[in-house]
Amino acid sequence: MRYKLKNFSIDGFDVNKIAKKYKTPVYCYSFKKLRENILNFNKNFKHIDPLTCFSVKANSNKILLNEIGKLGLGADVVSIGELLKALKSGIKPNKIVFSGVGKTKNEISFAIKKKILLINAESKSEILEIEKIAKIKKKQVNVGIRLNPNTDAKTLSQISTGKKENKFGVSEKNFLELSKYIRNSKYMNLKCLSVHIGSQILDTRPYEKMLKVLDKMIKKINYHFEYIDLGGGMGIDYGNNNKRLNLKKYSSIVKKFKEKHKTKIIFEPGRSIIGNSGILIAKIIYIKEGHKKNFIIIDAAMNDFMRPALYNARHRIIPAVRNKRKSNKSYEFVGPICESTDKFSTLKKFQKLYENDLILICDVGAYGMSLSSNYNTRPKPLEILIKDSKIKIINKRQNLKDLI
Ligand code: LLP
Numbered sequence: 001m002r003y004k005l006k007n008f009s010i011d012g013f014d015v016n017k018i019a020k021k022y023k024t025p026v027y028c029y030s031f032k033k034l035r036e037n038i039l040n041f042n043k044n045f046k047h048i049d050p051l052t053c054f055s056v057k058a059n060s061n062k063i064l065l066n067e068i069g070k071l072g073l074g075a076d077v078v079s080i081g082e083l084l085k086a087l088k089s090g091i092k093p094n095k096i097v098f099s100g101v102g103k104t105k106n107e108i109s110f111a112i113k114k115k116i117l118l119i120n121a122e123s124k125s126e127i128l129e130i131e132k133i134a135k136i137k138k139k140q141v142n143v144g145i146r147l148n149p150n151t152d153a154k155t156l157s158q159i160s161t162g163k164k165e166n167k168f169g170v171s172e173k174n175f176l177e178l179s180k181y182i183r184n185s186k187y188m189n190l191k192c193l194s195v196h197i198g199s200q201i202l203d204t205r206p207y208e209k210m211l212k213v214l215d216k217m218i219k220k221i222n223y224h225f226e227y228i229d230l231g232g233g234m235g236i237d238y239g240n241n242n243k244r245l246n247l248k249k250y251s252s253i254v255k256k257f258k259e260k261h262k263t264k265i266i267f268e269p270g271r272s273i274i275g276n277s278g279i280l281i282a283k284i285i286y287i288k289e290g291h292k293k294n295f296i297i298i299d300a301a302m303n304d305f306m307r308p309a310l311y312n313a314r315h316r317i318i319p320a321v322r323n324k325r326k327s328n329k330s331y332e333f334v335g336p337i338c339e340s341t342d343k344f345s346t347l348k349k350f351q352k353l354y355e356n357d358l359i360l361i362c363d364v365g366a367y368g369m370s371l372s373s374n375y376n377t378r379p380k381p382l383e384i385l386i387k388d389s390k391i392k393i394i395n396k397r398q399n400l401k402d403l404i
Contacts, residue, residue, distance in 0.1 A: 006322045011386045015281055015320045019358050022382055024283040025300035027369050031387035033277035038071045044247035048255055050265040053097050055232050056082040058270025058366040061383055063394040065089035076268035080107045101167055109133050112141050120144040120194040122169055127178055134187035144192025144229060147175050149213035153198030153206045158311050162197025179221050196231025202243045204250050211257050218261060229266035236275045238363050239316040271366040278365030280305055284357045293330045301335025302342040303375040305368050309341040317345050320358035327352045337376050377403055
């Protein structure tokens with residue numbers, strides 16, 4: 001992904017040509033980047049030999065899941081829908097873990113039927129439900145318990161999950177009680193201790209703290225877990241401050257932990273696998289002169305890409321065609337939706353833009369399309385994948401007929 005002279009191109013394809021042929025807004029993924037991310041992840045964690053389960057919530061496109069599966073990853077799912085997608089994409093049940101605080105009877109039953117690797121339970125009620133269903137089915141189910149380690153992930157509060165005020169996991173006290181209960185059950189095998197403290201974590205310190213809590217817990221319960229599932233959360237560089245999680249450093253910390261506890265490590269990365277492999281191409285509909293800034297109204301909106309509106313997240317915006325003229329007003333990039341939070345960024349000293357120009361919103365591969373909606377009765381965008389010098393449509397644009 002780079003500028004070739006003035007025009008931006010993705011793996012050899014000029015985005016202007018892509019937009020002309022496929023229209024906008026369009027999510028465009030690079031297989032090359034996706035593969036590179038997976039190889040880089042594997043390389044960094046090589047000496048740990050983990051089971052890496054891609055967190056399907058980050059991107060649940062079936063063709064991308066199939067590619068991710070072929071590159072050796074399993075799946076971390078949180079609903080029957082995600083489980084079905086993972087299975088349909090060819091990911092084997094013995095590489096699938098199921099997380100989430102509110103798994104229904106139906107979801108638990110289906111997961112047991114499919115013999116997935118682990119159900120990571122998050123409450124006493126859920127454990128009782130799993131046992132009840134397993135008993136009816138006369139099956140033994142492999143379960144994990146998700147611990148809430150009360151660790152601050154030092155990330156955005158909306159995507160922090162490991163503090164005691166968060167709904168996720170169980171307290172240390174409950175963990176002790178529940179692990180005893182499962183160990184005495186005829187229908188459940190206690191296989192895993194799982195955690196996930198948050199997303200877009202940029203520093204290894206929160207992880208170190210989390211591992212210390214796990215250390216203490218394992219000592220206290222004096223039990224050998226076959227798996228320790230450390231969740232995901234590895235932060236990527238969104239281009240604002242050049243920061244990303246140092247995977248190598250994290251890996252060496254986990255290595256020590258693994259050697260001490262002689263267990264198999266599971267990771268559930270989402271963003272770090274797919275985040276920077278996707279770009280959203282959008283077209284400027286109107287430019288509206290404001291008092292102090294110009295509003296650049298584009299044809300993508302918060303329904304297509306929700307992170308800025310939901311978390312005030314900042315994504316780089318770049319022009320599809322570079323020019324050398326600078327604007328003296330700042331530009332606020334907004335969508336057409338009737339909400340003031342439907343804005344992407346305010347940028348100063350941007351190059352001059354004109355109506356019908358194309359702009360690119362970067363690093364939207366994770367929690368982009370998967371968070372999209374039909375708000376304002378807007379059809380969801382098209383998704384394409386560039387692989388082996390070919391463009392493939394991997395999800396059709398919704399049309400108005402689908403919606404109305
Ligand atoms: N495992 C569990 C149990 C999770 O809840 C999550 C994310 C992950 C793994 C993957 O985390 P990752 O490696 O992608 O950080 N929509 C938000 C992110 C929400 C994350 C929810 N859980 C965003 O756009 O930043």
